[in-house]
Amino acid sequence: MGKDRLPPLRTLLFFEAAGRLLSFSAAARELACTQSAVSHQIGWLEADLGTALFRRLHRGVALTPDGVRLYEATREALDGIGDAVTRIRDGQRPGVLNVATDFGFASGWLLPRLGALRQLLPELDVRIVTTQNAIDLRREAADIAITFGHGHWPGCEAELLFPERVLPVCSPAFRASRAPFAAGAEAGAAASPADLATLPLLHLECVGPAAWLSWSDWFTLHGLPVPAGGQDLTFNNYPLVLQAALMGQGVALGWSPLIAELMRDGHLVALLDRPVQTERGYFLVVSSRRKPDERRDRFRRWVVEESRRDGDHRNGD
Numbered sequence: 001m002g003k004d005r006l007p008p009l010r011t012l013l014f015f016e017a018a019g020r021l022l023s024f025s026a027a028a029r030e031l032a033c034t035q036s037a038v039s040h041q042i043g044w045l046e047a048d049l050g051t052a053l054f055r056r057l058h059r060g061v062a063l064t065p066d067g068v069r070l071y072e073a074t075r076e077a078l079d080g081i082g083d084a085v086t087r088i089r090d091g092q093r094p095g096v097l098n099v100a101t102d103f104g105f106a107s108g109w110l111l112p113r114l115g116a117l118r119q120l121l122p123e124l125d126v127r128i129v130t131t132q133n134a135i136d137l138r139r140e141a142a143d144i145a146i147t148f149g150h151g152h153w154p155g156c157e158a159e160l161l162f163p164e165r166v167l168p169v170c171s172p173a174f175r176a177s178r179a180p181f182a183a184g185a186e187a188g189a190a191a192s193p194a195d196l197a198t199l200p201l202l203h204l205e206c207v208g209p210a211a212w213l214s215w216s217d218w219f220t221l222h223g224l225p226v227p228a229g230g231q232d233l234t235f236n237n238y239p240l241v242l243q244a245a246l247m248g249q250g251v252a253l254g255w256s257p258l259i260a261e262l263m264r265d266g267h268l269v270a271l272l273d274r275p276v277q278t279e280r281g282y283f284l285v286v287s288s289r290r291k292p293d294e295r296r297d298r299f300r301r302w303v304v305e306e307s308r309r310d311g312d313h314r315n316g317d
Contacts, residue, residue, distance in 0.1 A: 110128065146284055163279075213253060
């Protein structure tokens with residue numbers, strides 16, 4: 001075969017994931033394989049090309065100049081494939097708007113509002129695609145995304161919907177059974193953040209670099225050591241975290257737009273009325289390369305208006 005022979009597509013997919021996440025272990029989680037499988041594929045590719053593509057660091061990896069060159073070419077090729085797939089799917093299902101988001105936002109904010117969306121835009125056929133991984137519109141076959149992060153996605157336009165605002169929440173029965181949180185009518189009337197260290201905590205498993213606030217972050221932001229745990233539970237999607245909290249299994253971190261209805265109905269209560277806010281948040285994200293689309297623009301306007309209405313309600317509380 002000639003010198004212009006291409007590596008196998010499977011190997012390039014492993015390389016792209018490792019180059020994007022800058023971590024073999026994170027790439028392995030995304031690709032549902034082992035870290036050694038990722039390392040083997042990268043090693044084979046480096047041997048085939050006769051050059052190093054990554055520098056191995058103490059934590060993670062970094063692309064070499066040759067790695068950057070190959071990553072940019074691979075990313076551009078995959079973008080083209082993604083655009084073609086989207087156009088084909090749109091042709092097979094005319095009028096369908098593909099919306100990518102995570103499990104928590106879909107179940108806690110978007111799904112309860114779809115009835116109102118149908119009444120407002122009855123002709124719009126919405127398809128919800130959920131993942132707990134970081135969403136990259138250059139790879140996803142989606143028209144628009146509602147995703148969590150710092151607000152910067154290469155090749156995309158992003159608009160902030162909700163800043164990350166987090167409270168520790170639990171079931172009313174759980175709070176009533178735990179001193180000093182049970183004291184007084186108000187959440188945490190006789191408690192402090194340090195008191196949470198002795199409670200069973202409910203964790204959301206982190207996949208990829210766009211991490212939500214973790215319990216470790218929460219304790220660190222309060223100037224406290226991270227508890228050793230022992231009774232904690234970890235789940236791979238946020239609806240399961242909330243379900244465990246509703247069942248009285250422990251304390252969850254509650255993101256304000258996702259728990260508003262559960263808090264309003266009294267199914268969840270704040271263990272401490274001391275929200276933590278970060279520079280991250282939920283953003284409405286659209287690829288800059290997408291062609292004009294009236295369906296997408298109407299959905300986008302509706303989401304932005306709904307998020308602002310939620311913000312007005314919170315500010316008025």
